[in-house]
Amino acid sequence: MSVIEIAGRTIGPDHPPYVIAEVGINHEGEYDKAIELVDAAIGAGAEVVKFQCHITEQEMVPTDMTPGEISSEKLWDIIKRCELTADEERRVQQYCTGKGILYLSTPFSREAADRLHDMGVPAFKIGSGECNNIPLLDHIARFGKPMILSTGMNDLESVRKSVAAIQKHKTPLALMHCTSMYPTPYEDVRLGAVSQLATEFPNSPIGLSDHSMNIWTCLGAVSLGASILEKHFTISRSWPGPDTAISIEPAELSDLITGSHSIWRARGGSKTILPEEQPVIDFAYATVVTIAPIKSGEAFSKKNIWVKRPGTGAILASRLDDVMGKTATHDLSSDVHLSPSDINGFA
Numbered sequence: 001m002s003v004i005e006i007a008g009r010t011i012g013p014d015h016p017p018y019v020i021a022e023v024g025i026n027h028e029g030e031y032d033k034a035i036e037l038v039d040a041a042i043g044a045g046a047e048v049v050k051f052q053c054h055i056t057e058q059e060m061v062p063t064d065m066t067p068g069e070i071s072s073e074k075l076w077d078i079i080k081r082c083e084l085t086a087d088e089e090r091r092v093q094q095y096c097t098g099k100g101i102l103y104l105s106t107p108f109s110r111e112a113a114d115r116l117h118d119m120g121v122p123a124f125k126i127g128s129g130e131c132n133n134i135p136l137l138d139h140i141a142r143f144g145k146p147m148i149l150s151t152g153m154n155d156l157e158s159v160r161k162s163v164a165a166i167q168k169h170k171t172p173l174a175l176m177h178c179t180s181m182y183p184t185p186y187e188d189v190r191l192g193a194v195s196q197l198a199t200e201f202p203n204s205p206i207g208l209s210d211h212s213m214n215i216w217t218c219l220g221a222v223s224l225g226a227s228i229l230e231k232h233f234t235i236s237r238s239w240p241g242p243d244t245a246i247s248i249e250p251a252e253l254s255d256l257i258t259g260s261h262s263i264w265r266a267r268g269g270s271k272t273i274l275p276e277e278q279p280v281i282d283f284a285y286a287t288v289v290t291i292a293p294i295k296s297g298e299a300f301s302k303k304n305i306w307v308k309r310p311g312t313g314a315i316l317a318s319r320l321d322d323v324m325g326k327t328a329t330h331d332l333s334s335d336v337h338l339s340p341s342d343i344n345g346f347a
Contacts, residue, residue, distance in 0.1 A: 002198070002205050002227075004146045004172040007102055007122040009047070011174060012205045012227050017260040020104070020125070021046040021233040021253055025054070025082035026241050034084065034092050040235045041101065044253040048102040050125055050230070053089065053116055056080045059109035070182050071242040078242055086115055093119055113140045121145070125230075128152030128178050128209070134165045141169040148228060150209045152178030156200060163201060174228055175201055177221075178209040183246045189217045194224045211246050215256040222263040229260055285311025287337055288320055294332040300324055305338065313337030322346070 003012030011018045021041040027034035034051070041049045056079045065075050084092065089105070096103035106125045107113035113136070116124065123146040130136055131154045140147060147166060151159050159175070166173050177193040189212055198206045207228025208221040218229045232247035248256065273281075286307040294304050300323050307317035315323065315338050327344045340346045 002203055004123075004174050004205060006048075006146050009102075013225055015227065017222055017226065017264050018048065018207070018228045019046060019253075019257050019260060020048050020050050020228065020230040022050045022230055023233055024050070024052045024106075024243050025078075026232065026234045026239065026244055026247060027051075027082070027084070028239075028241050029082045029084060031084065031088045031091070034088070035095055037233065037235060038092065038096055038099065038101065040250045041233060041253065042099055044250040045257045046101060046233075046253060048104055049096060049233075050104040050106065051084070051089070051092065052082075052127075053105045053107045053112040054079050054083045055109055055111050055115070056083060058111040067242065073242070082241075089115070090119055093121075107136075107140070110136060110139050113143075117143050117145075123148065126150060128154070128180050131162050132158050134162065137162055137165045138169075141166040141171040144169065144171055146172040146174070148174045148176060148207070150176040150178045150230075151197070152180035152209070156196070159197075160200075163204070174205045174207060176207040176209040176228060176230060179211060182211050182243075184210070184212040186212055186217065191217065191220055191224055194221050194226050198225050213246065215248060215252055215259065218256055219259050219263055222260045223267060225267075229256065231256065281311055283310045285309065286317040287311050287313025288315040288317065288323055289313060289338065290332050290334050290336045292334055294328045296330045297327050299327050300343070308335075314339040 003010055023037045027037055038049055056076065063076055066072055067075050071078060093103040104121060104123060104125050105116050106127050107116055124140050126147055126149045128150040131149060131151050149162065163173065175197050177197055179188050179190065181188060194206055194208060205227040206225060208218055208226045209230040210218050218231065232243045233253055234244045234247035234249060236249060237244050237247060286309050288305055289308045290304060291306045292304040305323060307320055323338065323343060326346055329342055329344055332342060
């Protein structure tokens, strides 16, 4: 079955969407801001909050590269500034535990993965940049803890290789469609990939890690079967930081949780008549009635019968033509619901 379990929470198509509030590095390396963001996520109703575990010297070599349009600041400087120490990360995790919200984090190096494992995290969220990092995926998969893998910047063939590297260890796995553009234009979100991943990997729950503005695409993904939703989260987009401009604020997170759960409840089904619709049927349907007095033996026509509500008569409006031209078995007054016994030769 396409389900995984994280800290007792079952995630899959038959369960409410798992909404991840990604703080990421929006705390800018400040512990107090990290705690403030946890509180804001709790206030919005989130069940899980996710950080990023950066040990800069272990995940990259010194470089003057900038992260493109995201920021003109050097990538090394951004990551270094936004690090939390090992002690701070443990304190954030402990704070989350005390507040009843699940703490997750994304490792960007083997050492970061080891740190998180030692902290006892119940699962690993893998970013798109590490999707095809087979050595790191193999290292993390050996822990045997559930993994949620974002697949931005990778095509289906690349994702197949990553899935194989993880699943050879029989590690529970969920996959997230993602477009690594910040922000992502709506026409580049490609929600069809959610369905494609679900078809290609039927044993893994599928989700959307979204970088478009607002929450609309996440809501659309739920209707296509997404079981996990992830959005960058901040208290205010006026805060500094490379990810805050594409982050949602607390009111939007609350709407995302409520809206995605509502859409999940509305999914599926078929076009049938529900028993609960009967009270409305009784007054909303139209049935065949007389609109003028009719003598015994008189032929029915549009001059003496038509269709009216309530729908408590025996002959539905759809059968009006079946009555036309037939004759009355007895005298009828106006505004009477016709029944088969009123009509000669009616079956």
